[in-house]
Amino acid sequence: MQNIAVQKIAELARITLTENDAATFESQVLEIIEFNADRLSKISDLPKKVEAVRISINSLSHLDEPKPSLSQELALANAAESLNGFIVVPKVLE
Amino acid sequence: MNLTNLSIIESLSLLREKKVSATELVSSHIERIEKLDGELGAFLYIDHQGAIKKAEELDRRSDFSNTLSAVPFAIKDSILTSDMPSTAGSKILKGFVSPYNATVVEKIKNAGAIVLGKTNMDEFGMGSSTENSGYQKTLNPWDFARVPGGSGGGSAVAVAADLAVAGLGEDTGGSIRQPAAFTGTVGLKPTYGLVSRYGVVAYASSFDQVGPVTKNVLDSAYLFNIISGPDDNDATSLSYTQDYFSEIDMGELKGLKIGLPKEYFDEGIDRSIAEKVRWVAKHLESIGVEIVEVSLPHSGEALSVYYIIALSEASSNLARYDGIRFGPRAKSSSVVETYLKTRAEGFGAEPKRRIILGTYALSAGYADEFYKRAVAVRQLINQDFLEAFQKVDLLLGPTTPTTAFKFDSNATPLEMYMNDILTVPVNLSGIPALSIPIGLLGNLPVGLQIIGPRLGEKKIFQVAKKIEDMVGFDKLGEPYGIF
Numbered sequence: 286m287q288n289i290a291v292q293k294i295a296e297l298a299r300i301t302l303t304e305n306d307a308a309t310f311e312s313q314v315l316e317i318i319e320f321n322a323d324r325l326s327k328i329s330d331l332p333k334k335v336e337a338v339r340i341s342i343n344s345l346s347h348l349d350e351p352k353p354s355l356s357q358e359l360a361l362a363n364a365a366e367s368l369n370g371f372i373v374v375p376k377v378l379e
Numbered sequence: 380m381n382l383t384n385l386s387i388i389e390s391l392s393l394l395r396e397k398k399v400s401a402t403e404l405v406s407s408h409i410e411r412i413e414k415l416d417g418e419l420g421a422f423l424y425i426d427h428q429g430a431i432k433k434a435e436e437l438d439r440r441s442d443f444s445n446t447l448s449a450v451p452f453a454i455k456d457s458i459l460t461s462d463m464p465s466t467a468g469s470k471i472l473k474g475f476v477s478p479y480n481a482t483v484v485e486k487i488k489n490a491g492a493i494v495l496g497k498t499n500m501d502e503f504g505m506g507s508s509t510e511n512s513g514y515q516k517t518l519n520p521w522d523f524a525r526v527p528g529g530s531g532g533g534s535a536v537a538v539a540a541d542l543a544v545a546g547l548g549e550d551t552g553g554s555i556r557q558p559a560a561f562t563g564t565v566g567l568k569p570t571y572g573l574v575s576r577y578g579v580v581a582y583a584s585s586f587d588q589v590g591p592v593t594k595n596v597l598d599s600a601y602l603f604n605i606i607s608g609p610d611d612n613d614a615t616s617l618s619y620t621q622d623y624f625s626e627i628d629m630g631e632l633k634g635l636k637i638g639l640p641k642e643y644f645d646e647g648i649d650r651s652i653a654e655k656v657r658w659v660a661k662h663l664e665s666i667g668v669e670i671v672e673v674s675l676p677h678s679g680e681a682l683s684v685y686y687i688i689a690l691s692e693a694s695s696n697l698a699r700y701d702g703i704r705f706g707p708r709a710k711s712s713s714v715v716e717t718y719l720k721t722r723a724e725g726f727g728a729e730p731k732r733r734i735i736l737g738t739y740a741l742s743a744g745y746a747d748e749f750y751k752r753a754v755a756v757r758q759l760i761n762q763d764f765l766e767a768f769q770k771v772d773l774l775l776g777p778t779t780p781t782t783a784f785k786f787d788s789n790a791t792p793l794e795m796y797m798n799d800i801l802t803v804p805v806n807l808s809g810i811p812a813l814s815i816p817i818g819l820l821g822n823l824p825v826g827l828q829i830i831g832p833r834l835g836e837k838k839i840f841q842v843a844k845k846i847e848d849m850v851g852f853d854k855l856g857e858p859y860g861i862f
Contacts, residue, residue, distance in 0.1 A: 291735060298694060298738040299701070299715070300731055301723040313792050314735055317686065318749075320793055324683040325752050328759070335755045347611045359478035365708035374703055377714045 289315050382407040383541040387450050387598040390544055394443040401449035405434035405493055408451045412495065412542045420517040421527075421536040423456050424463050425496035433493045445491035446605055452487060453537035453546040456497040457504060457580040458589065460484050467580040468500040468530070470513040471700045471725025473707055481578025482610045483547055483589050490605050495543055498533025502727050503697065504551050504582040506530050507798040509558075510786065511729040519561060520858035521823055525783040528558030534592045535562040539858060545602055546592035551582045552685055553778075553802025555590045556814035560778035560826020563816040563852065565599045565843075566592050568802075570833050571809035572617035575610035581696040583689035584615075586806040596815060596847045600624040600840040623837050630841030633667030636771045637842070642678035643776030643801055652777045655825050659817050660775060662849050663842075673771060675763040678804055680756050685803040686796055687740050687753035694737025697730060732792060761808045768832040773842060777801060778814040778826035801828065811836050815843050816852040824852075 291311045295302045302310065357370050366373040382404050385393070393399040409427050416422050430451065437449050454460065457467040459477035466472040480488065488494070501511035509517045509532030517532040519525040520540040527536045534546035535558035548555035550568035559566030567590040574589045581587060591602040600623040607623075610616045639660060644653045660670045702708030702721030709720035726734070740749040767774060780800060789795040805812040810833050814826040827846070831839040 289739065294735050294738050294742070295731070296719075297742070298734045299698075299718040299722055300726065300734065301719040302731070306728070306731070310732055310735060313732060314739070316791065317736060317793050317796070318739065321683040321687055321749065321753075324680050325687075325749075325756060328677075328680060328752075328756055330759065331752070331755050332758050335751070335758055346614075355478055362478060363475055363705035365702060365706075372703060375711055375714045375717050379713070 289318065383411050385544060386594050387447070387545050387601055390450055391443065391448060394449055401434040401437040401443070401493075402431065404449055405430050405451050405495075408495060408541075408543060415540060416542060418518065418523070419520060419536055419540055419542070420515045421498055421533045421540065421542055422453070422496045423466065423468070423499050423514055423533065426463055426494065429462065430493050430495050437491070443491075447487055448491035450492050451544050452492045452494050453496060453498045453534050453543035454484065454494055455531050455534045455546070455548050456500050457549055457582075458484060458547055459578040459580070460494065460497065463494070463497055465497065465580070466513070467503050468512045468514065469502040469725065469727065469730065471706050471722070472580075475705050477578065479578060481589075482575035482612060483606045484578065486606050487547070498531070498537055498546065500533055500554075501530035502730050503580065503693070504530040504549060504554050504587075505693070505729045505733055507553070507557055507795055508784070508786075508789075509533065511727060513727050516786070519783050521563065522783065525785050525823070526561065528561035528779075528783065530554040531558050531592065535559055535564050535566065538562075538564045538592050538594060545594070545598055547589060547606070548592045549579055549587060549589050550806065551586045552689060552806050553799045555592060556778050556802050556812060556826065556828060557798065559592060559814040560816070561783040561824065563824030563858070564592055564594065565596055565813065565815050566590065567599050567603060567813045567836070568805060568811060569603065569607065569836060570617070570811045572615050573607045573619065573811075573834070573836070575613040575616050577610055577612035583692040584696065585692060586689055595853065596813075596840060596843040597624075597627065599813065599843075600627050603836065603840075619834060621834075621837055623840050626837070627840050627844050630838065632663070632842065632845055634669070635667075635773070635842070636669045636671060637663060638671055638673035638767055638771035638774045640675045640678065640767070640774055640776055641672050642675050647800065648777055648780045649782070649820075651820050652780070652782070652825050655818055655820070656775065656777050656827050659827055659846055659850065663846070666845070671771060673767045673774065675760075675767060675804065677756060677759045677763050681760055681804040681807055682796060682800050684753045684756045684760065685799070685807055686736070687749050688757060688807075690733045690737035691740045691750050692737070693730075694734045694741065697726075697734055700725060729792070757807050760804055764804075764808045764810060764832070772838060773835065774830040776828050776830070778828040782820050782823035782825060805830055809833065811839060813839050813843050815847060817846065817850050818852065
């Protein structure tokens with residue numbers, strides 16, 4: 286593995302990185318990826334059929350009935366900006 | 380009488396016998412927090428007045444029949460509370476007050492518990508030392524130069540230093556058990572699905588589990604009775620209940636078969652810790668338990684599998700922090716710029732690193748090599764445990780490869796990740812494990828981990844209680860640092 290386009294990945298993850306951060310992360314991330322790739326590449330007995338991870342059996346289910354939900358006031362209480370019952374956001378379309 | 384070193388059971392007994400009032404019990408803990416927590420840094424938020432007020436109300440009613448009447452609690456900051464802030468240790472949630480309580484909080488409050496405050500943690504549970512908190516350091520009460528473990532260092536320290544009678548933690552890759560081992564407390568990572576995740580800030584959803592952090596095994600089983608059980612609000616919760624407490628001393632250990640996984644005692648593990656665990660195994664042997672060596676052949680890959688799958692899940696879960704619906708918002712003229720800036724300013728280095736790693740593992744061209752391969756190996760790890768539990772009832776091993784390490788002693792993130800090598804396999808497999816203290820090395824606690832098959836908590840508690848009775852950790856003394 287040569288290098289990782291950390292800035293590009295950060296952009297996809299919607300995080301701005303400073304150049305310094307990007308440089309530090311690049312070596313750290315590369316070290317971790319190489320470590321993981323090395324460990325997993327050594328496995329020779331991979332299952333032929335991978336089952337979906339069984340999170341739980343005896344899982345609960347309940348009737349799909351409407352129940353009281355959060356009030357508009359509570360739902361907006363933590364928003365950085367709200368107006369007339371709506372969340373205010375910066376321009377989405379230029 | 381010292382009221383701050385009481386267990387849950389002892390507190391309830393004194394309250395019910397009218398030997399102590401709720402106000403006395405809660406005030407003594409608040410006073411201790413005021414005296415010590417400025418230095419220890421276990422709490423991110425303390426509700427002094429609210430706690431005293433609730434205690435006074437209970438005294439007025441003079442009814443302590445409820446299962447956790449007036450018991451002072453510390454709650455990890457990633458578990459939502461509607462009357463206190465919940466930041467999950469991150470600045471991106473600074474000031475966030477949840478509109479609802481997590482199910483576990485609702486359960487302990489309905490049982491009469493008094494929540495003293497919210498405890499420090501590595502941001503979103505991402506760390507093994509609580510050094511990655513966006514707010515403050517938490518010191519290990521046994522040695523202030525050392526970390527308390529993580530991510531749930533705050534709850535563990537609150538309990539270890541007698542700032543609270545009990546705590547709630549959340550374990551994704553060892554975040555309850557590793558701090559328990561480092562601070563001499565008892566921490567349970569339950570079977571996945573036994574405790575509701577409703578209202579718990581998600582890090583890696585197929586791993587996260589809430590569990591008790593307590594001073595002894597009896598309290599752990601008692602509290603687990605209260606917080607476990609099905610919840611309509613969590614589709615992954617199990618329709619299963621059990622009494623873990625009443626028969627804790629009644630289990631027949633003679634004839635029980637316990638396995639020591641050879642991979643948990645290899646050269647990467649501190650020799651003295653491994654010896655202490657073997658010494659406990661010998662004790663168990665002397666009372667009729669059969670001890671055998673077993674193998675979990677894919678243990679060496681568990682760390683990599685964890686750090687691929689958990690981080691992939693984290694990169695998706697943490698996408699919700701965009702400054703729109705909650706948390707601080709960076710000023711910007713466009714919505715995309717707002718996301719970029721808010722997340723850059725709000726997340727610390729470790730969440731950023733983990734989001735980048737998770738995004739990479741899921742990206743086109745790499746998902747097959749990383750994510751899908753890791754999911755396949757997770758299945759092998761699960762298979763290892765299933766095969767081991769066909770031969771033995773439980774597994775026993777160290778909780779951590781070392782005792783508590785010094786601050787800033789891990790040179791790289793990868794070195795820090797290595798601390799989780801003995802705790803992550805259990806999370807990958809969704810099975811339960813309990814860490815209990817078994818003695819000191821120098822002045823630092825050593826944790827032993829009892830691992831059980833799925834829904835095997837009852838037997839784990841029975842064996843843990845027996846070990847606790849034999850080892851008598853509570854007689855070894857108090858943490859040195861705070862005296």
